[in-house]
Amino acid sequence: MRKKILFVLILFMQGVVILFAQNDSLYNQTGSKQQYEVCEFRPVTQSLLVGIGGANMLDTYLSPLDYSGLSLALRTEREKVSKYSANRLNRHIFDVLFLSTDNVSGNGIQVAGLINYSYSMLWQKELFGALTIGGGPLAGFDLGFIYNMRNGNNPASAIANIYLGGAALVKYRFNIDKLTRRSFFINLHWDLPVVKTFFCPNYGQSYYEIFSLGNTDNTVHFGSFNKGFDSDLNLSVDVPMFNGYLKLGVYNKVRNMEANSLKRRIISTDFMIGYSRRLVLVK
Numbered sequence: 001m002r003k004k005i006l007f008v009l010i011l012f013m014q015g016v017v018i019l020f021a022q023n024d025s026l027y028n029q030t031g032s033k034q035q036y037e038v039c040e041f042r043p044v045t046q047s048l049l050v051g052i053g054g055a056n057m058l059d060t061y062l063s064p065l066d067y068s069g070l071s072l073a074l075r076t077e078r079e080k081v082s083k084y085s086a087n088r089l090n091r092h093i094f095d096v097l098f099l100s101t102d103n104v105s106g107n108g109i110q111v112a113g114l115i116n117y118s119y120s121m122l123w124q125k126e127l128f129g130a131l132t133i134g135g136g137p138l139a140g141f142d143l144g145f146i147y148n149m150r151n152g153n154n155p156a157s158a159i160a161n162i163y164l165g166g167a168a169l170v171k172y173r174f175n176i177d178k179l180t181r182r183s184f185f186i187n188l189h190w191d192l193p194v195v196k197t198f199f200c201p202n203y204g205q206s207y208y209e210i211f212s213l214g215n216t217d218n219t220v221h222f223g224s225f226n227k228g229f230d231s232d233l234n235l236s237v238d239v240p241m242f243n244g245y246l247k248l249g250v251y252n253k254v255r256n257m258e259a260n261s262l263k264r265r266i267i268s269t270d271f272m273i274g275y276s277r278r279l280v281l282v283k
Contacts, residue, residue: 043081045277046076046077047075047078047276047277048075048275049076049247049272050072050075050272051272052072053070053269053271054068054070055267056068057101057110057112058264058265059146059157059263062146062151062155062157063103063108063110063148063151066103067103069099071270072097073096073098075251075272075274076093077092087125089122090119090120091120091169092117093118093232094115094116095253096116098112099114109149110148112144112145113144114266115142115144118232120137120138120167121136122135122169123136130172130174131172133168133169133171135166136166137166138192139163141163142163144159145157145158145159153206158199159255161199162198163197163230164195166194167190168189169189171185171186172185173185180240182240183240184238187237187249188233188235189232190232192231192232193230195222195224196230197220198223198257200257200259201219201262202217218260221259223259227258228256228264230255231254232252233251233252234249234272245276245277245278246275247273249272250269252268252270
C-alpha cells in the first residue's frame, strides 16, 4: 500500500511539473540549448494574520475522551516569484496554534501548542486573464505538545512530524467599480502532506523509558494516509487598503496519527484577519 501511494505521488509531481513548467524548458524544438531569462522584477507578497476559532482534540495516549474548545492562531506567509522563472512561485508558511480544550463532562482541561513550517514550489498558469492556478511539491514539519492537566503519570504527549506532499493554489482577481482602483483577490491554498515520518511512543510506554532508559524501539514511524490524514486549507479575500491589503479568511488545519494502538487527532478552524503587502524585488 505504501509503495502504491508513493508511486502515485511521484506521478502527480511529474504531471504538475510538465503542465506548469513546459514554458521553462532548457531546450527548444530544434534541440538547441536556451538560457533562462532572469526576472528583473520579482513580486513578493508578505502577510501576517491572527485568528481565533474552535478546536477538537483526541490523544488516546493521554485520555480516551474527546476534548473541544478554543483555538488561537498566528500565521505568516511569504510568496516570491523565482528569479529564473516568472511562472514559478516559492511559498513559505509559518504558523503557530494554541489550543485550550475540555472534555464533555467539563472536569478536565487539555492544552496544546503546535508549530508548523512548510515550503512549497508552485508552477503557476494564468487562465482567462483573471484566474491563476498552480501546483507543485511540498515539504514541512510539525513540532508541538499536548498536556492533560488531569493526569498524574504521563501528563504530556510530544508531536514531531516531517512530511512531503503536494500543494495547490487558486487565485481570482476582480474589481468593484467606483470602490477602488486596485483589484481584489480571492485566494485558496491547499497543502496536502502525503508521506510522513513521525514520533509515537508505544502503548503504555512512558517518556522516561524512551529518553532516560533509551527504549526507543518502534517509536519512529513512516506512513501515509493509512497512518492518518493531514491537511492545511486556507481561504482568504484580499481587500485593498492603504498601501497593502486587508486580509480576511478561514484557516483549517487537520492532523491525524495512528500507530502502536494509539490515535491522535487535532482539528482547528480559525477565522483570520491580517495585513498583506505586495513588493517588487529588483535583481
